Amino acid sequence: MTAEPPARGRLTVYLGAAPGVGKTYAMLDEAHRRRARGTDVVVGYVETHGRPRTVAQLEGLEVLPRRTVSYRGATLTEMDTEAVIARRPAVVLVDELAHTNVPGSRHEKRAADVEEIRAAGIDVVTTVNIQHLESLNDEVERITGVRQRETVPDEVVRSAEQIQLVDMAPDALRRRMAHGNIYRPENVDASLTSYFRVGNLTALRELALLWLADRVDAALGDYRREHRISASWPAKERIVVAVTGGPESETLLRRGARLAQRAAGAELLALHVIATDGLRGAPAGSVERSEQLVASLGGTFHTVAADDVPGAVVDFAAGVNATMVVVGVSRHGRLRRLVAGTTGDRIASLAGAIDVHLVTHDNVPRLTRARSAPSPLSTARQVLGWVLALLLPLGLGAVLHEVTVTDDLPLASLLLLATTVLVALVGGLLPSLLAALLGFVALNLWFTHPVGNLAVADPRNALALAVFLAVAAAVASVVDRASRRAAESLRARTEAATTAALSRSVLTGQDTAEAVVLRVREVFGQNGVALLARDGAAWRTVAATGAAAAEPGGGTTRAQVDDDHVLVLCGEPLRVQDRRVLEAFAVQAGLVLEYRRLRAREERAAALESAESTTTAILRAVSHDLRTPLATMRASVDGLVAEATGAAGSLTAEDRAALVESVDDATEQLERLIDNLLDLSRLQTGVLHPTLRDLSLLEVLPLAVAGHAPGLVSLEVEESTPLVRTDAGLLERVVANLVGNAVRVSRGTPVRVLAHAGPERVDVLVVDRGPGVPPAQRLRMFEPFQRLSDTGGGGLGLGLAVARGLTEAVGGTLEAEDTPGGGLTLVLSLPRAGGGSVG
Structure with a gap:
């Protein structure tokens, strides 16, 4: 064992x-x-x-x-x-x-x-x-x-x-x-x-x-659960505030926070109960604002789903061992409060030992007449319902009276009841009640003795008529309620689908402010929609579509995105039911704006990181590449000074010429390096602003190749070559840079500079017969500080990077291709004149 x-x-x-x-x-x-x-x-x-x-x-x-x-x-x-x-x-x-x-x-x-x-x-x-x-x-x-x-x-x-x-x-x-x-x-x-x-x-x-x-406290909770103690043990002040998400929620939360502050160590818990039928709910964004307010007040926010709201509030309060529940006075009218009671009354009756604090607020109804709920049916259907209610019961009753041999009250009752249901389906509650009343009159007039008047001789017929009227009214009410719930369910499903689509677009991060306003206009059928941002005392348009207002008060409907942004809709005023979907769009617009701010911040951070890496690379490179021409200049100048002061023997004319040429070459090399560094800095900081105009390549290319010995560069550009739109100074810098690199790698082989015209672009080709560049390295060759196989020194590897940056600044492109027979061809593509400006 x-x-x-x-x-x-x-x-x-x-x-x-x-x-x-x-x-x-x-x-x-x-x-x-x-x-x-x-x-x-x-x-x-x-x-x-x-x-x-x-x-x-x-x-x-x-x-x-x-x-x-x-x-x-x-x-x-x-x-x-x-x-x-x-x-x-x-x-x-x-x-x-x-x-x-x-x-x-x-x-x-x-x-x-x-x-x-x-x-x-x-x-x-x-x-x-x-x-x-x-x-x-x-x-x-x-x-x-x-x-x-x-x-x-x-x-x-x-x-x-x-x-x-x-x-x-x-x-x-x-x-x-x-x-x-x-x-x-x-x-x-x-x-x-x-x-x-x-x-x-x-x-x-x-x-x-x-x-x-x-x-x-946790041990006390475990003890109460183990021993199934449902009564509240007020060992610690816990105040539960029941919030609906309505306009009174802020008042309730602040009152609950003041009550919690009176007892040291008290806890504030906000509770929002979601109805399980999914049809009753707070407007989108209001619950979120309540949650943010609770967090600022030092409390916690909780959400539960239940069909019985008062019971859910009391169960939650008992579960957390609360000592008080704060609830607002009902916003419903006096008649409904008298008939159905209020949430506060039911919570108080269920709370037992838990105190219930009833808070009045500005949204408690006064003696003003409450507006009836808008019908989900169209005006045409309501009119048709009234017409059918007037004609069908009496017409059907008359027809049945004529065609039946005997007065058949049960058959007539069923048919007229079916008529009431039909009217309810078409026109809603009020027309169906009229149909039920007229059906009652038709039955009494033609199907109960004495026939032809409204008197009823048989008490059983009177009872049958009363039952018919009651059943017809009940059926009409049920059918109308079902149709309303069906419409509300369809609207809720539509809202859920729209909200899900919004969530997907937000999660993918691909939405833009323009897409949001366009979708709002499509969903609500508006003439125009605009997203406005506060700019001091005025407003500026962030995104707009259609005939949108330029001020928040200019449209028919507005939705607050945040303190500085608002959605303005121009067109038919929205129904109350559509406001929740609009607020969901407002939340999405806020997320889009936040994404835009984050992307801008990320781009600035990336630019700073790139500038920092460039600066680091420059500092690493200049220690050698800038020192080399300076050392050459220093050595040459020291030789010349030594001869002039007699500290060294006399130099021949050839020696002096060689030293002067060394100083000149080193100075030219140093100038080229410094120019490239300045150009790269201007490109990366965005301070380069080209001046674009229409000009001929023959105005620029001869100047770009003029610095090379005869026979090293062959310029082959026809006078009929179309004009290009570019910046003359920057284009000259680019071509001179490309030709200089090509001459250096060609080792005496002539470099050809050609021009080919296309329908929209003109290509300038710099063709060399050097060793070429493998295809795998052609992307890296345009990055800063990349020398590839060029190990001859004399540069930081910035020439091609600066050339591509300047080319893109004037609206062109720069690519590398193989030269047939060996070598590399750099293709500089520029827009033709008249093809539009580059901004």
């Missing part, structure tokens, strides 16, 4: 409000009390820190030997978990639950050792300070400025069967510190002026009390 595993050991935690409050001393005192009662108690691990009174508490207790561990040349001791389990005491004392074991130990944390000991059926009494709880680590660091490296998960401590708080007033703890009862004398002054300040100790004490209060 397999032995049953031992019952899990109980955990008792002595929780210290701060270091030095005496939690270890209290744990040892508990051990002495248990030992005196005959319990087998051993000390698994206790850290006395050399405190005499704590050391004295160990006397008379069995202390298990510690395990010795070597780590990095040092000998350390840890609790011997295996020895504790082998000893199998009833209770073991384990100090410092959050301790981290020496690397190489059986468990990483001492809390895991405690769990293993408990699994063996041994009770554990342990200690931990409040600053070592994982959830409070950040708070403790903000208070004390000290980050605790050793922490223990809150769940470990919460799982304890008993938690004993060890507390001490801040002044008493500081006196204990000053007397040397906690730390060594040399550490006292530093501790009193840093960690053990009165403010720090007070804050730690409050954290400990609040954390333990939450744990006690």
Whole structure:
């Protein structure tokens, strides 16, 4: 027979409000009390820190030997978990639950050792300070400025069967510190002026009390659930505010917050009940605003779904052990309140011991006449319903009276009842009630004795007529209600589909403000829709479609997006039912604007990151590439100066010419490098503004190739080449850059510069016979600081990057192709004159 595993050991935690409050001393005192009662108690691990009174508490207790561990040349001791389990005491004392074991130990944390000991059926009494709880680590660091490296998960401590708080007033703890009862004398002054300040100790004490209060509150809730106690136990003030999302919600929440502030430690909970039929609901955005207000008031927001709103409110309040429910006065009219009662009245009747605070507000109805709910039927259907109500009952009654041999009251009643249902389906409630009344008259006139007048001789016929009228009115009411619910259901389904489409568009992040206003116009059939933004005292249009107003008050309908944006609709005024969908569009518009702001911020961040990386690359590159021409210039100038001052022998004319040429070449190289750096900087910062005009390539290309020796560049451009629209100065820089690179790699082979005209563009081709560039590297060749196979030095690898940037600035493109027979062809494509300007 397999032995049953031992019952899990109980955990008792002595929780210290701060270091030095005496939690270890209290744990040892508990051990002495248990030992005196005959319990087998051993000390698994206790850290006395050399405190005499704590050391004295160990006397008379069995202390298990510690395990010795070597780590990095040092000998350390840890609790011997295996020895504790082998000893199998009833209770073991384990100090410092959050301790981290020496690397190489059986468990990483001492809390895991405690769990293993408990699994063996041994009770554990342990200690931990409040600053070592994982959830409070950040708070403790903000208070004390000290980050605790050793922490223990809150769940470990919460799982304890008993938690004993060890507390001490801040002044008493500081006196204990000053007397040397906690730390060594040399550490006292530093501790009193840093960690053990009165403010720090007070804050730690409050954290400990609040954390333990939450744990006690959770334990109370568990007890009530286990014992099925539904009545409220007002151990702590909890105020539940029932919000509908209506205009009175803000008043209720602020009243609830004021009530919660009167009791220290009170909680504010807002509850919104969603009707399960999905037809009754708050306008979109209003519940969200209530949730934001609750968060600003320091409360929590909860949502439940139920068909019985008062019952759901009371059940929630009882479940959270609330002491008060705040509810608003009904917004319904007096007749409905008199007949059906109010939500507040029903909550008060169900609340039992929970107080109900009824709050009046500006939305309570006065003696004004309430507006009837708009009919879901069109005007044409309502008119047709009235016509059918007037004609069908009397006409059908007359026809039946003529064709029936005997006065058949049951058949006529059924047919006229069917007529009432038909009228209800077509025209709604009021026409169907008229049809029922006229059907009653027809039955009385032609199908009850005496026939031909409204008198009824047989009491049974009178009863039948009364039943007919009641049934017809009831059926008409039911049919009308069903048709209204069907219309509301269809509208709710349409709203849900629209909202789902909005959600998908928002989640994909592909929607724009223009798409939002266009969709609003399509959904609601408006003449125009505009999204306006506040610009000082005026308004500017962010996006618009159709004949939209330029001011918020100019349209027929408006929806607030946020404090600075509004949707304005021009056209037929929207029905009340459509306002919720419009508010959903307003929320989407707000998200689109937020996405736009985030994208702009991301683009700015990317630009700054790119500029920073470029700056870093430039700083890395200039250390060599800019120093080379400067060194050449310095050496040449030093040679010339030395000859002029007589510090060196005389130079020949050839030597002087060579030095001067070196200075000239180095100066030209340095100028080229600096120009490229400036151009790249202007491109990346967006300060380059080209001046576009129509011009001939023959005005630009000869100047671009003029700096090269005869025979190195062949310019082949016909006079009939169409004009191009570009910036002359920038185009000259681009072509000169491309030709210079081509000449350098061609090594004496002539470079050809050609022009080909297309229907919309003119291509300038720079053809070389150099080594070419592999296709895989052609994308990188236009990036800054890319030299590829050009290792000859003399540049930062900016030429092609600057050339492409300048080309795009004037509305052109720059691509690389293979030269037939070997080499590389750079194709500079420019727009023809008259093809439109580039902005």
